[in-house]
Amino acid sequence: MPEISRFYGIVIKMFFKPKEHEPSHIHALYGEQIGIFDLNYGNGRRRST
Numbered sequence: 001m002p003e004i005s006r007f008y009g010i011v012i013k014m015f016f017k018p019k020e021h022e023p024s025h026i027h028a029l030y031g032e033q034i035g036i037f038d039l040n041y042g043n044g045r046r047r048s049t
Contacts, residue, residue, distance in 0.1 A: 014039075 005012040011029045028035040 002014060003011060004014050009030055011027075013027045013029070015025055015027075023041075024039040026037045026039065028037070
């Protein structure tokens with residue numbers, strides 16, 4: 001998953017290649033926290049690792 005940004009300890013990664021890993025989404029990682037955001041619908045969820 002390519003890293004597209006890093007700031008204030010937050011790492012943003014995006015997976016968008018069609019048919020490889022649907023749906024297209026973004027991961028925001030901060031310490032042990034992970035936010036996953038669907039690019040098609042704008043939905044987000046959070047989890048701890």
